[in-house]
Amino acid sequence: MRHGKKDNHLSRTHSHREAMLQNMASSLILHKRIETTLAKAKELRKFVEPILTRAKDDTYQNRRVVFQSLNDKETMKELFGTVADKIASRPGGYTRIIKLGNRLGDNAETCLIELVDFNELLLSAVAEKAATTTKTRRSRRGSGTKSADATSAPVATSTEAPVDEASVAAAPAAGDDLTLIEGIGPKIAELLNNGGITTFTQLADAQDETVQQVLSEAGSSFNVHDATSWNEQAALARDGKLDELKELQDRLKGGKEEQ
Template sequence: MKHGKKIAHLGRKTAHRKYMLANMACSLIEHKFINTTLSKAKALKRYVEPLITKSKNDSTHNRRIVFRYLKNKYAVTELFRNISQKVGDRPGGYTRIIKLGNRLGDNASMAMIELVDYNSVYSLGSDSRKKKRRRRKSKSSSQLEDAPTVEEAAKEDVPAVEEAAKEDVPAVEDNKENSNENIESEPKDS
């Protein structure tokens, strides 16, 4: 019977499971997020959150305890220098699990586990800057003075357009008259 046994075995022996979780925890600390199966993400959350809590109190004893779990001095340094500073005021819940759907090959439910304070989309303390609109470069003042205004240009163009329209209309009518004469001048074969 499995009463009171809360550890997720993940289909592995104890040593393999321990090293796999240590490796995943180092990857999470280094990259700030990883994609894995949902059950591994839940097991990793239970594994890494006490280590982050220990990193808040930077002492040699806590560094040795965390190193015993992670087995990677670069991950321990990153955890105690950067991550502990960012999560110092948070009382817990340092990671977030987001479900991603099922994997195509074996239909395993996938998830992304990430450090909460390192995601700018979900974090509340992020800078909400408005996007700046880019404007065209304004013309220099000399170009503005030389260029005619829109109203002046419109007044100049309107008479020219009307004159061109008047000249075109009779030409079209002349063509129609000529074409009618050509049709009438053709002999009928009836």
């Protein structure tokens, strides 16, 4: 019985499983992201993250221990060089798993596992958003009490800037939930938002080439998604025709209409 044993054997012997995890860890370190099944990615994360933690402290003992796990000189060179410099300030959580859906054939759950510090697209998007977004904090102290001095009220209101009703009316509405569109998951919705497509109206008016360019810049794994029906679905969602949208999505599979 397997009481208390939480490791997934992956239907392999011990030696086969260890060799597979070694090869996958080497590929992840060398290429920074790999596509695999969700079960293998979860086991790989438990295997590789302690190795990445040791790599941050470049000592002879740590190199010996890591080499026992990886057994590849080129991987060791990349790990204790480029990778160690990137993850030096990160206290953990070096990898990210992005689900890609089920693959044809065996219907296995597939995903993309990557080193979070090497996803330049997301890092640049976060940096750009932080640079352009300004946050202000206003004190709420005493907001619920009135001043004893009756003359203080006109002085406080006189310093406030007048409210421009036209600018309030022209302010952009909050972004729509693009995951309602068949074929768009949370990750793709985030990529579209970073690309400037945040509402159903913008998606309905966007050219297919623009959407495919956003997906292509995110990597080859996202470029396989079929976005030909996204405009039509977004137009129905924009107009509030949810029943027609549901009927259309019943005929779709992965964003593409079945033959």
